[in-house]
Amino acid sequence: MFKNKRNLLYITAVILAVYFLFLGLSKAQGFFAPLTTAIILSLVVLPLSQRMEKxxxxxxxxxxxxxxLFIVSLGFFALISFQIRSFSEDWPMIQETMIPKVEQLKIFVLEHTPLDKEDLKQSGSQSLSVTSGMKKRVASFVxxxxxxxxxxxxxxxxxxxxxxxxxxFKxxxxxxxxDEKRDSVKKVLTRSAKxxxxxxxxxxxxxxxxxxxxxxxxxxSGVSNFILVSVIAALLTLIPYVGNIIGFSMAVAFGFLSSGDITVxxxxxxxxTVAQFVESYVLQPYVVGDRVDVHPFFVIVSVIIGNMVWGIIGMILAIPIMGIITVILLxxxxxxxxxxxxxxxxxQSNDGN
Structure with a gap:
């Protein structure tokens, strides 16, 4: 009975410790996020730095x-800003193209759903309130x-x-x-750094x-600025799972919304669809392969936790951090x-399962 109570106490303590750990990391994002990003980036350029030091x-x-690293990051932001500028220039044409389609959608909704005009008016008024709230969001963004x-x-x-x-630090x-554990510590540091x-x-x-x-x-397909869109969509795959959705939405914005052509x-x-199939079953296994030894289930879990703690930057850092943690634990x-x-x-267990 006493042993069960002690185990329950340990489990409760661990749950509370994990909760307050992630809560603290979330609150201290301004300090830990840049530092963790710098550690990962330092590990990336460490082989080059070691060669140059000779x-x-x-x-x-x-x-x-x-x-x-600073120049590379500036180039990435320049690509994003150029794409946003191009999108803003095309916005009047996109509005002109999409207004008839929106009207057709409203007619279809009225004819094939229980909604009536009053419901659509209410949704329109809600969209206006959302638009008015955009000013506050822009101010907070700035x-x-x-x-x-x-x-x-x-x-x-x-x-x-x-x-x-x-x-x-080493x-x-x-x-x-x-002293008797220094060799194993060196091995862990070397493998973690890779x-x-x-x-x-x-x-x-x-x-x-x-x-x-x-x-x-x-x-x-006829997407405008297709080379730039393709490069940014590929770069966005650094954000696991979500990056592909953002890239697809961006291609739709510059292709279908600009032309209004369903074939686009x-x-x-x-x-x-083809690119994701090739990535998942051809490129990912042979190009990335076993470079990060983390089970796919825990990859998804780590990405979700990273998003909850630090947002997009947490999603990007989640996989290499989990890879390092796995190496240390092993x-x-x-x-x-x-x-x-x-x-x-x-x-491999004793029964072979």
Missing amino acids: RIKRPYAALFNSLL SGISGFLANYLLTFIYVFFLLNYRHI NFLLTVFP VAPQYLIGKLVLMGLLAVLYSIGLGI LIGIALTF HIKSMEPFGILLSKKKF
Whole structure:
């Protein structure tokens, strides 16, 4: 009886600890999100930095790699801003094209559903109230830009210091553990450091191939700015699951909404369907493969938790973080069962199941 109560107490304590952990991470997003992003980015450019350090001093190599990441991120934001500008220029034409279709949809709804004109008027008034609320959202968005820029620049400052002074953190971890465990700690650090770059390099190759597939399909379908749309749609696959939906919506906005041609919509749908099939069953297994040893179920769970804690940036960081956690758990004897649970490698039991 006492043992059952003690187990119940432990389970309750663990649940509360996990809850307050994620609550604290969510509240401290302004500090932890840029730092975690900087750690992942530092691991990505670490092999390049190590090669450069054979010819130049470490501070210069760290500065070069920090600036390289900064320039790449600026290029990504330039692509996004160019696409938004193009969309705003096409917006009057999109409105002109879609107004007749909206009217046709209203007539169809009135003829084939129990809704009447009063219901449609109420929905219209609600849309007006939503439109009026957009001003407040825009104001809050503008006020948040300064905070975003501060965290954005701070991320690359973190990258510089992490690359330049990484030996301090490594020595700290080695001195924390007893001497007999230092070899295993070094092994864990080495394997953990390889997870993020392997995953992101595989993802970059995958995004390049997807950009080619999207460009061919969207170009044949008649989507305007199809090359730029394809590149951005491929880059958005960094956001697991949600990125594909955003990319498809963007292609629809520049294709179907601009032209109003149903064949363009069919072409877009076929393009993304074929591309997703090729990605899931051809490119993903051979290009990305087993670079991140995390079971698909826990990939989905980690992405959902990442979104709840840190939003989009949490979704992007979720998979490499889970990969690092899995490597650490697999190399700690007492925590190995949890590593096996998260890993997608099969564990052979005595009965062979």
